[in-house]
Amino acid sequence: MIFSIIKVFILSLVEGLTEFVPVSSTGHMIIVDQFLKLSDNKVFVDAFKIIIQLGAILSVVVYYWKKIFPFAKGNTKQERMDIIAMWIKIVIAVIPAVILGLKFDDIIEEKFFNSLTVSIMLVFYGILLIWIETRKKKEEKIKSIKEMTIPLALGVGLFQCLAMIPGTSRSAATIIGGVLLGLNRVLATEFSFFLAIPTMLGATLLKIVKIGNVLTMEEWFLIGLGFVLSFVFAYAVIKVFMDYIKKHDFKVFGYYRIILGIIMLLLFFTGVIK
Structure with a gap:
């Protein structure tokens, strides 16, 4: 049990450190679990990787x-009205992820939750992040959620759906989408944070419903511990x-993704990981 707790601590630290930065927290947990091997129970491990993300999002x-x-x-009163209007945009933005998640969740887990997919996505979106930051910037930028239109919010929500493939990064997908659609970097990041709340809440509820009563009390304890630890670590990361x-721009995260992705591809094709 003590070794399982240590593994949970490490995975939760990885989740907390990577949830909000555009490097893919799920991808990092998949990679780290290749070496730690949290459990042979795939249902438990997959549930763990999804549910503890909600702790970070909270x-x-x-x-x-x-x-x-x-x-x-x-x-x-005006601030209250603005926040309610913001949540209307967030709810609309999350609709594509709800529809596609319900339809393709099982297929994605079966086909794409592996090191090869993560490695390829790390490199691809790393290149895309660098391209976003080096392209010519538009002078006019949307700087507040109040300025965002409903279609624009929906557009960002569609970009978020790209993150269903592990290694993409939900924050990377929404930030890239937001910037391409005219949001400034800070607003795109904040909107990514807020959009994650209903997205991960829905993903967690879906996962809990699907797994039913197949997990042991010990496994639920480890998930709960990971949930709390991820919250603590993620909270420490947000302000920083x-x-x-x-x-600063996002180039450093792009370079990091590319380097890590290439290393993982080499490990995969040499048989070190699978």
Whole structure:
């Protein structure tokens, strides 16, 4: 049991550190689990990787509470109306992920939750991130969610669906989509955070319903522990990451993805991982 707890701690740390940065938290957990081997029970491992992400996402709720809860103490009437309008856009933006997730969740888990897919996606979206940052920037940028239209929010939601393939990164997909659609970098990142709340809540509920009662009490304990640890680690990352992107671009994450992806491809084709 003690070794399982240590593995959960490491995986939760990886999840917390990578959930909000555009490098793919699911991809990193798949890679790390190749070496740690959390369990031989695939149902448990897949559930663990999905459910603990909700713990990380809930750190957004705590960190941005006043900004996302209309009736938080101190919010004015206008701020409340703006937050409600924001949630309408978020709910509309999450619809594509709900539809595609319900339809293709099992197929994606069966076909794409592997190191080869993760490695390829790491490299591909790493190149795309660098391209986004080196292309000529438009002078006019959308700088607040209030300025976003419903079609624009839906467009970002469609980009988020790309992240159903592990190794893509939900934050990378939504940030890339947001920037391409005219959002500035900080707004695209924040909207990615907020969009993740209903997305991961839905993904977690779907996973819990699908697995039913097949997991043991010990496995549920490990998932719960990972959930809490991921929350703690992710909360510590949010402010650091937001402060970073206000002064820097995403190129460093693109280079990191490419290097890691190439290393993983070499390990895969030499038989070190599978």
